[in-house]
Amino acid sequence: MKAVVQDRFGPPEQVLRVTDVDRPEPGPGEVLVRMRATSVNTPDWIAVAGVPYVLRLSARAKGAVRGTDVAGTVAALGEGVTAFGVGDAVFGTKWGSGFTTAGTFAEYTVTAADRLLPKPEALSFTDAAASVMSGLTAHAAMTDSFTAAPGTRVLVNGASGGVGTFAVQIAKHAGAHVTAVCGPGNLDLVRGLGADAAVDYTAADFTAGTDRYDAILDNVLNHPPRRAMRALAPGGVYLPNSIGNTGGLTAGLLKMAAATLMGATGRATVRSVDGNFTPERLKAVADLVETGALTPVIDRVYPLEEAPAAVARMYAHHARGNLVITMGE
Incomplete structure (x- = not known):
């Protein structure tokens, strides 16, 4: 074969x-x-x-x-x-x-x-x-790691990728208010999937804004987790789901470890995404x-x-x- x-x-x-x-x-x-x-x-x-x-x-x-x-x-x-x-x-x-x-x-x-x-x-x-795999991961993120529901606010970082496009739709179908972060060429795509707000990451930094979210699904880890968590509402959940886009000895593994440590020490609510x-x-x-x-x-x-x-x-x-x-x- x-x-x-x-x-x-x-x-x-x-x-x-x-x-x-x-x-x-x-x-x-x-x-x-x-x-x-x-x-x-x-x-x-x-x-x-x-x-x-x-x-x-x-x-x-x-x-x-x-x-x-x-x-x-x-x-x-x-x-x-x-x-x-x-x-x-x-x-x-x-x-x-x-x-x-x-x-x-x-x-x-x-x-x-x-x-x-x-x-x-x-x-x-x-x-x-x-x-x-993309569907299983997104479904796990929006129903098990966090329960998207009417009245909840969800941010999906890396919203135009395989997992991201599914997550935007699943969260929106559940009634959540969805903010999708992606590149400038994909803003219309994520809006078409139902995102209530689309953020061009090259023009705006969601970690520096005033909006707060009940869940952040981070498919990119292009910000240090501590900084990304600033955008969480009280009691919000951070969902790291990436090893990053860089190479090297550890790539984004250190960021994943930092997020896990912050969750373990109680400084934030951090949950893994079990897309098995x-x-x-x-x-x-x-x-x-x-x-x-x-x-x-x-x-x-x-x-x-x-x-x-x-x-x-x-x-x-x-x-x-x-x-x-x-x-x-």
Whole structure:
């Protein structure tokens, strides 16, 4: 089968190549999926580029196939799997399933059966793939880490990215007043998603203003956490969700650690965003997409052969919404 294989750490278009590899076989409790679409997420470019450098100590580069979001049809079933049949359209994730087999930047992948759901008929494979990691993370942020509701004020920093575009819509659907922070070219985009206010980060600093928020979902960490927390209302919640866009030994890990420390010492309410897969959470995201309450924002769709360019675009932090890789009919 065709797959995108990584040779070493570095710029995606220099270290990723499309080649033939052996097709994985499902083990007990696993499903072989004929991939139709997957998406590129922050963990993918981190693993490909090897930043922050400290993560290279625990990551494998040579021979790795990246990607975690699954959307496709069942090709074979492992022993004991009864929830699906060959040919069923499914979507879900490999995230947390052990990565004992190739990732999803490939024509086939294997994942645990309990990490898949039947794909709703109204959902295209492209939208399904775009809704997994980004949708799960945004849903967790706006319903579990913080409960967006009428009367609450939410600020989403990095509102035009994959997680951000979902978070703006989920918070607005819940009735919150939403402020979206993004670049000047994406102001109309976030307004179109329902944001009540759109802030151009190149022209205004939300940490220096007078507005206060019940929750700040920080997908960028372009400010020191202490400074970002100035914009919280009394009792507000800070949700750090980034390692930052810089390279180096630690990148944004120190900012994440600083935010965690401030939460642990009681100087602020800081909560992590646990966007891990649960069937209930992914179904909730899919239901919102099916009903039209949530629209996956897709920046570009790439064929598998151009997957290195897709990861490079994510690595350059230019994507508006999600980047999807497709594997043909």
